Amino acid sequence: MKEPTFFLVDKKVLPKVYSKVVEAKQYIMNSEAASTSEAARMAGISRSVFYKYKDSVYPYQPEATNRILTIQAVLYDRPGVLMSLVSEFYGAGANILTINQNIPVSGKAMVSISARINNMMGTVDELLALLKNVDGVCSIDNITDQ
Incomplete structure (x- = not known):
């Protein structure tokens, strides 16, 4: 399968239909439309x-093109460990995209x-240190270039 090719194009030169599709997606995302x-x-x-x-x-x-950190962790199978890890991201001001x-x-x-x-407070290394200290974390690896 061929990888998609992307272009950044000023909407003034595009057919109006593309803007209308984005508008419709916003109505759905903002719950302004029920379907x-x-x-x-x-x-x-x-x-x-x-x-x-x-x-x-x-x-x-x-803002979506800015820095994204992806970590891989090994956690003990105990209640609350994942929640504690997620709380450290929240406390640092990071916005979780996927788990x-x-x-x-x-x-x-x-x-x-x-x-x-x-928009995170502190450095990536500081966040990683906090994550490694969460009770129930066996290991944390940064798998991005951040």
Whole structure:
């Protein structure tokens, strides 16, 4: 499968339909529309146009291109360990994007967490030190270049 190619294009030169698709997606995300049909109608496009472009058109968000940290951790299978780890991200001002946890094997579970860290207080090394000190964490590895 070929990797997609992306372009950053000023919306003034694009057909209006692309802006309308983004508008419809905003109605859904902000709970202003109860369904995709309603969102498409509110934006002034057909449902088929919405479905044709919905997975290909996104607004440019400069903050989304900023720093993302992904860690991989091994945690003991005990209540509250993952929550304590997530709380450290929150306390540092990082915005968690994804959490993936495997089923525990031999009392330990592998977890990966990705977080946007552009508004984080402190450095990545300081956050990693806090994460390593969470009770129930066996290991933490930074798997990004941050």
